[in-house]
Amino acid sequence: MSFSWAKPYEPKHPLAKWFDQRLPLPRLAYGAVGGGYPVPRNLNYWWNFGVAAGLFLTIQIVTGIVLAMHYTASSGGAFNSVNQLIMRDVNAGWLLRYAHMNGASFFFIVVYIHIFRGLYYGSYKAPRELVWMLGLVIYLLMMATAFMGYVLPWGQMSYWGAQVITGFFSAFPLIGEPLRIWLLGGYAPDQAALGRFFSLHYLLPFVIAAVVILHIWALHIPGSGNPTGVDVKDEKDTLPFHPFFTAKDGWFSAAILLAYALVTYFAPNYLGHPDNYIPANPLATPAEIVPEWYFWPFYAILRSFTVDFILPAKLWGVLAMFSSILLLFFLPWIDKSPVRSGSYRPVFKRFFWLLVIDVIVLGWAGGGAPNPMRNVISQLAAAYYFLHFLVILPLVSAFETPLPLPRSISDSVLHGEEAEAAPVGSKPRRTKAATAVVE
Amino acid sequence: MATKAGSAEVPHSVVADGEGIRRRDYLKIGAVAFAGVGGVVALAPLLVQMSPSADVLALSTTEVDISKVQPGQGIKVSWRKQPVFVRNLTPKEIAEANAVPLSSLRDPQTLAERTKPGKQNWLITLGVCTHLGCIPLGIGEGENKGPFGGYFCPCHGSQYDTAARIRQGPAPKNLFVPDYEFTTPTTVTIGAKGK
Numbered sequence: 001m002s003f004s005w006a007k008p009y010e011p012k013h014p015l016a017k018w019f020d021q022r023l024p025l026p027r028l029a030y031g032a033v034g035g036g037y038p039v040p041r042n043l044n045y046w047w048n049f050g051v052a053a054g055l056f057l058t059i060q061i062v063t064g065i066v067l068a069m070h071y072t073a074s075s076g077g078a079f080n081s082v083n084q085l086i087m088r089d090v091n092a093g094w095l096l097r098y099a100h101m102n103g104a105s106f107f108f109i110v111v112y113i114h115i116f117r118g119l120y121y122g123s124y125k126a127p128r129e130l131v132w133m134l135g136l137v138i139y140l141l142m143m144a145t146a147f148m149g150y151v152l153p154w155g156q157m158s159y160w161g162a163q164v165i166t167g168f169f170s171a172f173p174l175i176g177e178p179l180r181i182w183l184l185g186g187y188a189p190d191q192a193a194l195g196r197f198f199s200l201h202y203l204l205p206f207v208i209a210a211v212v213i214l215h216i217w218a219l220h221i222p223g224s225g226n227p228t229g230v231d232v233k234d235e236k237d238t239l240p241f242h243p244f245f246t247a248k249d250g251w252f253s254a255a256i257l258l259a260y261a262l263v264t265y266f267a268p269n270y271l272g273h274p275d276n277y278i279p280a281n282p283l284a285t286p287a288e289i290v291p292e293w294y295f296w297p298f299y300a301i302l303r304s305f306t307v308d309f310i311l312p313a314k315l316w317g318v319l320a321m322f323s324s325i326l327l328l329f330f331l332p333w334i335d336k337s338p339v340r341s342g343s344y345r346p347v348f349k350r351f352f353w354l355l356v357i358d359v360i361v362l363g364w365a366g367g368g369a370p371n372p373m374r375n376v377i378s379q380l381a382a383a384y385y386f387l388h389f390l391v392i393l394p395l396v397s398a399f400e401t402p403l404p405l406p407r408s409i410s411d412s413v414l415h416g417e418e419a420e421a422a423p424v425g426s427k428p429r430r431t432k433a434a435t436a437v438v439e
Numbered sequence: 440m441a442t443k444a445g446s447a448e449v450p451h452s453v454v455a456d457g458e459g460i461r462r463r464d465y466l467k468i469g470a471v472a473f474a475g476v477g478g479v480v481a482l483a484p485l486l487v488q489m490s491p492s493a494d495v496l497a498l499s500t501t502e503v504d505i506s507k508v509q510p511g512q513g514i515k516v517s518w519r520k521q522p523v524f525v526r527n528l529t530p531k532e533i534a535e536a537n538a539v540p541l542s543s544l545r546d547p548q549t550l551a552e553r554t555k556p557g558k559q560n561w562l563i564t565l566g567v568c569t570h571l572g573c574i575p576l577g578i579g580e581g582e583n584k585g586p587f588g589g590y591f592c593p594c595h596g597s598q599y600d601t602a603a604r605i606r607q608g609p610a611p612k613n614l615f616v617p618d619y620e621f622t623t624p625t626t627v628t629i630g631a632k633g634k
Contacts, residue, residue, distance in 0.1 A: 066485055089492040092484035254474065 003038050003223065005235040006031070032220060038238035039245050040226035042413050046121070047224070049114040051249040052256050054212065056107035061205050063100040064149075067093075071152065073198035075191045078154035079279045098268040104146050105271045106260045108294035111139060119331075120352050122229055122340030127222045129332040134215040136328055141208045143295070148201040150276075150292055154194065157273045159280035160289050162189040162197070168302075171318040188282055228412050229340030230405055237409035288369050297359050298324060300366030300378040301385065320382065327389050334389060337397035344403040347396050351388060358384050500630035502622070505561070513578040515566060518629045522566035523617065524578045524590070525627065528601060533559055535588060536602040546613045550602040553616050563627065564603045564614035568592040575599060575614075590614065 009027040011017045020027055030036045070090050072081035086093040115135070118124055124132035151162045166189070170180040185192025223232060232238055239245070263270065271293060275286045291299050298321050305316040327334075342349045358381050365378030406412035501518040503525055508514055513526035528536075536550040554562060566574050575590035575597070576582040585591030587600035587607075597608030604613040619629040 062485065066488055069488070089494045091487040091490055091492055093488060093492075095484050096488060250474070251470070 003232065003235075003238065005238075006038050007036050007240065009034075009036055032216065033246070034242045035240040037220065037223075037241040038232070038235070039224050039241050040232055040237055040409050041239045041244075042226050042228065042409050043224070043245070043248075044227050045252065046113070046117040046227075048249055048252040049110045049117060052110040052253055053107065053114055055253050055256070056103055056110060057205065057208060057212065059103045060100065060107060061209070063096050063103060064202070064205065066096055067100055068198075068202060071198070073152070073195050075154065075194050075280075078152060078194060082153040083277065095264075098264050101272060102260065102264045102268060104149065105292070105294065106256070106263075107142065108146070110256065111142065112294070115139065116356065119355070120342040120349075121225060121227060122335070122337075122342065123225050124331045125335070125340050126332065128219065128225065130218045131215060132332065133329055134211055134218055136325070138208055138211050138215060140325065141204055141211065145201060145204040145208065146292065146294065148197040148204070151189070151194065151197045152201060153276060154280045155276035156278040156280060156286045157276040157289070159189055159282065160285050161291060162193060164289065165291075166193075168318045168321075171312070171315045173315070189280075190282075225340065226409060227341060227343060228406055228409060229344065230407075230409055230412070233408045290367055290369075293363070293367060296364075296366035297362035298366065300362040301382045303366070303370055304375065304379040304382040306375060306379075320386075324382075324385060327386075331389070331393075335393050335397050337400065337402065339402040339405065344405055345396075345400055346403065347400045348393075351392050351396060355385070355388050358388065500628055503627045503629060504625060505627055506625035510560065512580075515578050516629070518565075518617065522574055523629055524562075524564050524566045524603070524614070526562045526564075526578065526603075528560045528562055530560075532588060532601040536600060536604075539600065539602075539604075545605050545611070548602070548604060548613055553602055553604075553613070555621065558621065561627075562601075562603060563619055563629065564616050567615070568594065568597055568610055569605065569612040569614065570595055570597050570608070570610035 009020070009024075009030040011020050011026070016026065019025075067086060070081065070086050070093065072078055072085075082097065086097050088094070090096075118132060118135070147161065147165055151158045162184075166180050166183050169183060170176040172179065181187060183193075184190075185196065223238075226232075273290065273292075275288070278286070290296070301324050302317040302321040305313045305320060307313055309316065311319075337345065337348070339345055342352050361381045362378060362385065365374055365381060368374060498519055501516060501523070503514075503516050503523075505514075505525055505527070508525065508527045510527050510529045511532075513524055515522050515524060517523070533550065541547040541549065550559060550562075553564075554560075566578065568575050570592065571594065573592050573594035575592040577584040577590035577599075583591045583593075585598040587598050589599035589601045589603050589606075591598055592608065592610065595609050597610035598606050599610075599614060600606050602613075605611070617629055618632050619627050620631045622628050622631075
């Protein structure tokens with residue numbers, strides 16, 4: 001794959017040769033994540049979050065398989081199987097459960113950073129459109145998996161989460177209500193719903209793993225992007241994945257794991273909602289019902305439609321929420337600028353950071369109980385979200401004058417720290433770095 | 440970091456010199472060893488979660504009231520989720536068991552060795568066939584006791600005598616005698632280390 005100078009796999013040991021001729025699996029791994037995959041040498045730390053996401057997928061699958069050994073998917077026994085059996089009786093069960101709970105949050109943290117990395121550096125642009133779209137498929141699958149996982153402990157937030165999220169489907173005219181009843185296998189969440197959620201919660205991570213393989217495969221055809229957005233031209237522009245990026249990803253993964261361990265051990269319930277330690281009660285909704293933090297921005301978009309306009313407000317909310325993600329699939333064609341990296345797009349860059357702030361505001365708005373002030377803010381923020389993608393981005397890509405790009409990756413790397421950090425064409429402050437070179 | 444002025448004074452000995460231990464080798468071995476040990480430690484909770492939890496281990500003793508078990512009768516009780524046969528042997532059954540020459544047994548043990556002193560009529564064994572773990576017949580009223588008057592395993596035809604010793608069939612050992620003690624003359628605590 002990728003470049004002609006990629007080192008071929010050359011087994012030395014006779015047994016490795018014997019194996020390679022019969023099943024070239026080590027060859028595949030060598031070409032994918034070994035010395036045989038040339039990577040642009042100028043990757044910055046924003047490029048470490050893909051491997052980190054893979055790490056958390058692995059952690060979630062491993063801890064999840066173990067938790068499923070003790071979990072009971074019954075509406076009468078699920079709550080106790082989590083809060084009594086797993087949290088108190090099973091050896092190290094508390095650790096595995098907290099690791100799984102916070103592993104989900106960290107999976108989303110690293111994936112959000114990974115997505116925004118892609119947005120800033122134009123990772124969705126040709127020839128990597130499919131990499132981007134497969135990534136969005138992974139993200140959608142993650143959302144479904146996380147939602148169904150949150151239902152499994154069968155606490156109050158689980159139960160009412162299941163009720164509200166399946167309620168989305170009832171917004172569609174005619175088919176809505178029958179669809180919701182079909183999804184739940186009843187009029188309200190109960191045994192039938194819990195059973196299917198558990199089964200699918202176990203299945204979907206393996207589907208995610210399969211799409212991850214496609215995501216990486218599609219990535220390795222053109223090769224990884226890089227902070228300049230300039231294509232790789234020759235061997236000087238790249239370094240082999242192993243040992244250079246395995247080492248960098250290795251230490252960075254350790255750093256992320258440290259943060260994850262700190263939260264898991266010292267604030268395991270910080271990211272969760274205390275009401276989920278109350279057993280599900282189908283007759284009383286908790287006073288404050290919010291999803292897990294990683295859904296807050298979408299929850300804000302859902303709630304920001306409060307008035308019927310041609311269609312019912314409920315349907316508008318659901319449509320807006322779904323389309324807020326679905327429109328990302330069209331991003332490669334919405335942003336037509338030939339320059340990939342935001343570093344060379346002065347106008348785009350400013351709007352990018354506005355979008356980041358907007359999403360954070362949406363998250364804040366979605367995470368609290370609705371009140372008039374919060375509603376107005378979430379309406380404005382939701383409107384800006386769509387404005388960004390549907391109006392601002394096409395206009396910026398049509399009218400913006402990008403900065404001159406470096407001739408090559410090596411060129412951008414090889415004139416000192418200051419110049420490397422600044423886009424080519426802008427004048428780097430020739431102070432310390434320049435004198436250091438002279439010395 | 441490397442562009443700092445001070446780094447120009449790195450002693451020659453720690454820089455790659457072709458031969459000997461380089462600083463990078465040290466860092467590499469240190470980092471990989473550290474990560475390796477951490478990885479193995481992280482496996483521990485994944486393994487210990489499979490071993491019996493404290494609430495399961497707490498089931499390790501069972502009290503049995505044997506006051507109503509008449510000679511010739513037996514009861515089946517549950518200990519650690521496994522059946523235990525408590526049998527009150529008749530004098531005839533005791534005599535039969537004691538008449539067997541030890542040399543003819545696959546797993547030689549006397550009845551006295553398998554019971555408590557002075558309580559030779561109380562035969563308490565695990566009701567789990569030592570072949571492949573089925574529950575032998577013979578403890579309940581009217582069940583097939585097999586040709587040796589003890590227990591008969593329906594799965595693969597192992598036959599036990601009145602001291603629950605293996606006499607014929609594929610089982611390698613006598614029915615297991617668990618730890619137990621008489622806490623009162625009519626109460627047995629199974630699982631407790633006997634005196």
